[in-house]
Amino acid sequence: MAPVDESPGPAGTLRRARRDASIAVDTYHVPVLVDRIVELVGAGRGVLIDATLGGGGHAEAVLRAHEQVRVLGIDRDPEARAAATQRLAEHAERVRVVAGRFGDVRGVLERNEDFVADDAVIGVLFDLGVSSRQLDAPERGFSLRVEAPLDMRMDPTQGITAAQYLATVSEGSLAALLRENGETRFAGTLARAIIAASPQTTGDLVAVVDRVVPHAARRRGPSAVRVFQAIRRAVNDEETELRDGLEGALAVLGPGGALLVISYHSGEDRVVKHFIRDGVTGGCTCPPDLPCVCGAQPTLRIRSSRALMASAAEVAANARARSARLRVGWKVAA
Ligand SMILES: C[S@@+](CC[C@H](N)C(=O)[O-])C[C@H]1O[C@@H](n2cnc3c(N)ncnc32)[C@H](O)[C@@H]1O
Numbered sequence: 001m002a003p004v005d006e007s008p009g010p011a012g013t014l015r016r017a018r019r020d021a022s023i024a025v026d027t028y029h030v031p032v033l034v035d036r037i038v039e040l041v042g043a044g045r046g047v048l049i050d051a052t053l054g055g056g057g058h059a060e061a062v063l064r065a066h067e068q069v070r071v072l073g074i075d076r077d078p079e080a081r082a083a084a085t086q087r088l089a090e091h092a093e094r095v096r097v098v099a100g101r102f103g104d105v106r107g108v109l110e111r112n113e114d115f116v117a118d119d120a121v122i123g124v125l126f127d128l129g130v131s132s133r134q135l136d137a138p139e140r141g142f143s144l145r146v147e148a149p150l151d152m153r154m155d156p157t158q159g160i161t162a163a164q165y166l167a168t169v170s171e172g173s174l175a176a177l178l179r180e181n182g183e184t185r186f187a188g189t190l191a192r193a194i195i196a197a198s199p200q201t202t203g204d205l206v207a208v209v210d211r212v213v214p215h216a217a218r219r220r221g222p223s224a225v226r227v228f229q230a231i232r233r234a235v236n237d238e239e240t241e242l243r244d245g246l247e248g249a250l251a252v253l254g255p256g257g258a259l260l261v262i263s264y265h266s267g268e269d270r271v272v273k274h275f276i277r278d279g280v281t282g283g284c285t286c287p288p289d290l291p292c293v294c295g296a297q298p299t300l301r302i303r304s305s306r307a308l309m310a311s312a313a314e315v316a317a318n319a320r321a322r323s324a325r326l327r328v329g330w331k332v333a334a
Contacts (some may be wrong), residue, residue, distance in 0.1 A: 001065070049108075055080060
């Protein structure tokens with residue numbers, strides 16, 4: 001790690017210097033909206049569950065800024081856990097890194113009650129999708145730019161690979177999946193061609209998409225990107241994980257705790273937005289212009305219904321930040 005200026009000075013300056021240093025040396029993954037996350041977690045005593053620990057960038061920034069916060073970090077990827085454990089070594093006494101799925105956040109918390117002890121869960125952070133490291137690692141098969149076996153599992157020790165998924169999925173289900181991910185016009189033809197080709201590598205899959213989708217029709221970026229993303233989401237059961245993870249997070253948060261979700265995909269952002277909106281209304285079915293008589297109980301409150309976005313400067317420094325949407329809800333005391 002690059003040396004950090006520890007000379008006396010305003011705490012904010014020191015924190016900024018440390019943060020900048022960590023971002024500059026991070027080759028695993030550059031986290032987005034870090035300052036926002038640090039500010040929203042706050043300095044109060046308690047446990048932050050980082051449900052998508054990745055390389056530990058967000059966790060490190062929070063641990064550096066807030067001495068009273070401890071972090072329970074979850075990731076389903078063994079390589080991410082190893083990288084984060086190394087990165088967070090200097091804060092080891094305030095961190096526990098655990099294997100698991102965030103869809104099972106309640107189970108993870110139960111198994112780690114000794115770490116949480118008497119502290120409240122003051123925040124649950126989800127930074128959805130895959131890390132830059134996962135995308136870039138040649139053997140993982142997440143990227144259409146790197147020739148590799150078609151794997152795409154976030155946890156390579158569990159479940160079926162993307163190649164195996166494509167060998168078993170029905171044409172109708174694959175077409176529906178592609179449609180949900182923006183491949184509206186060619187979903188049916190693509191599904192048929194992909195299943196017939198039985199792709200075994202990333203290159204095989206790119207070749208099918210290139211053959212089926214005319215160049216002129218690849219609006220909003222290369223079509224293969226959307227196809228890869230759709231298949232990755234299915235292989236890792238990402239939609240179910242997100243819905244279960246949000247429910248679980250709400251259940252484990254202490255009163256006033258923050259639900260913090262960064263998504264990069266419009267479908268995911270919609271799920272998060274609706275989840276928070278339903279928490280705010282408590283599922284109230286009364287006409288909006290009349291007082292509530294249905295007995296609905298809000299579980300969340302918000303400060304703004306708008307998603308927070310990265311600044312132009314952050315987007316210029318990190319292209320991944322362009323599509324990031326951060327939504328925040330605060331758990332209402334029961
Ligand atoms: C965008 S990265 C997080 C990067 C992290 N915030 C950082 O600062 O380095 C997303 C991480 O979440 C993990 N992940 C995705 N879905 C998961 C799930 N359902 N359960 C546990 N981990 C998951 C991935 O393996 C990946 O490491």
